[in-house]
Amino acid sequence: MDELVVSTEVYAGPEEVYAFLLDFPQYANYSEYLREVETVTGDGGPGTKYALTFAWWKVSYTARSEVTGVDPPERIDWEITKDIDAGGCWRVTPPETDDGDADDTEAGDADPSGDAPCEVALEVEFDPGSASSDALDLPRLVSFDWVLKKAIPLIRDEAERVVERAVRDLEGSTRDVDLDVYVDSDRI
Structure with missing residues (x-):
């Protein structure tokens, strides 16, 4: 499995961040390549299918995904249920006080509004070797391997774009977002 984690700080409360991330259909607004997210069934909680x-x-290509678990306001787990072994989660970590307890009122690294940042992370794991070549209707003379080789590196850019744009909407303004990016594969 290849792994990608994109994280940053966001100046919003953990409950607000969690509710925002649970509204999955809006993600099409943040992605260059995701054209539409249709809710097939559910309300964002476990068992919701998209x-x-x-x-x-x-x-x-239309992928199918399912929310597999939630732990409000800290975690939303999901998996792709068709054509590739992939999954991940959104993780929201509340700010810590000086004594190490989570508290969204700490002002140590606060923005001008006085809110301490919480951390938000998009974690993705996938096995490119599990991708089904039958899933795509490719133009003649285009190999599935060529498509994978070109598309896999786009995953990192897309993840970074989604996190940056989510932060912008959560904070209500544009700023330079300092992303921490972890990858465990030279393909990404």
């Missing part, structure tokens, strides 16, 4: 339509180059 159809995610991606478009890149001459390829269009």
Whole structure:
């Protein structure tokens, strides 16, 4: 499994961040390649299923995902349920006080509004080797391996873009977002 983690600080309370991230259909607004997110069933909690339509180059694909667990306001787990072994989570870590307890009123690293930042992280794990070549209707003379080789590096850019744009909307303004990015593969 390849792993990618993109994290940063956001100046909003953990409950607000969690509720924002639970509204998955809005993600199409943050992604260059995700065209539409349709809720198939559910309200964002465990068992909620989505159809995610991606478009890149001459390829269009609809992935199926499911929310597999939630731990409000700190975690939303999900998995792709069709054509590839992939999953991940959104993790929200409340700010810590000087005594180490979580508290969104700490002003140590506060923004001008007085809110301490919490950390938000998008964690993704996937096995490119599990991708099904039958899942795509490719143009003639285009190999599935070529598409994978070109598309996998885009995952990192997309993850960074989604986190940056989510922070912008949560904070209500644009700023330079300092992202921490961890990858365990040279493919990403």
